[in-house]
Amino acid sequence: MALELFTARVCPYAHRTRLALLEKGLDVTLHEIDFKNKSKRFLEVSPYGRVPALVHGEAVVYESAIINEYLDEVFPTPRLMPADPALKAFTRIWIDYLDHHVLDDYYALLKEQDAARQASLRAKVEDRFRFIECEGLARHGGAGPYWLGADVTLLDLAYYPFFERLPAWRHYRGIDVPAESTRLRGWIGAMAARPSVRSMANDERYYVANYAGYAGAKAA
Ligand SMILES: N[C@@H](CCC(=O)N[C@@H](CS)C(=O)NCC(=O)O)C(=O)O
Known part of the structure; x- marks a missing residue:
């Protein structure tokens, strides 16, 4: 049965599903x-x-996290959702944390025009990064480099598109992953090196240009 995906290059949620399709070939x-x-x-x-x-x-399936679970059930090789129920719950909790907590602050920071409010949102997002490092990546990652250790999972694919776009946030709002969050930095590097990620990666210029509207800046 053929697969069709309605997608958009700029969209991080569509990016998640493109990565799942690529990982499964x-x-x-x-x-x-x-x-x-x-x-x-x-x-x-x-x-x-x-x-x-x-x-x-x-x-017909929509919502990126749900599409990715559907793909993993219908095309189980390679497995991208852990079989262990506790790890499955952990995976869903952390995707939910990204979608319903982190991203609200992340996009609010990019849209905010007032310098003082930007500074407080920047501090808030940096705290979220530290929390991801200490309570998320460190929890089950062992020697890493991925969230659940040596193998990439749906958790990595759900988070990565927002970190590929981080250079636009750095450009407009001066935010970065804190220097001490070495695990998170290493994870970004490991993800960026994966063939699936590389095959469809966009560079910093693309994101800076495409997020200019959000940031209230004029596109170059
Ligand atoms: N919760 C959804 C979010 C998807 C979403 O927000 N997609 C945006 C693009 S990134 C969209 O299609 N927007 C339609 C529009 O702007 O008209 C998911 O995880 O799939």
Whole structure:
């Protein structure tokens, strides 16, 4: 059965699913969505009008974390979700933490125009990075380099797209991963070196240009 993915190059959530497909070596037909001109078919497939959305035979799946779990169940090689129920819960908790806590502050920082509020949001996001380092990556990562040790999982794929975009935040808001968060820094490097990641990576200039609107700056 053929796979179709409604996607957008700029979207970190679609990026998660592209990475899962690449890690599994699956063929997929990509439909690049123009947010200003959404096709009728896209809106039928994606009731929220958002990417990513996946079509696989009769199955229509949306929401990146749910699509990635679907792909992992239907195409189990290589396994990207740990089999152990406690680690599975840990994986879901930390994806939920990113989606419902970290990203609110992360995007608020980029959108904020007031310098004092930027400074307080920058400190808040840096604290989130430290928390990810100490309570997340260090918990089950052992010798690493990934969240759950030697093998990449859905947790790594869920987080990485937001860290590939970090250079835009650095450019506009001067934020970085704290120097002492060595585990997080090492994880970014290990992810950036993976063939799946490299095959579709965008460079800093791309993100700086594409996030100019969020940052209230004029595109170069
Ligand atoms: N919770 C969703 C978020 C997806 C999302 O926000 N996608 C954005 C692009 S990054 C989108 O499609 N926006 C539609 C629009 O801007 O019209 C997921 O995990 O898939």
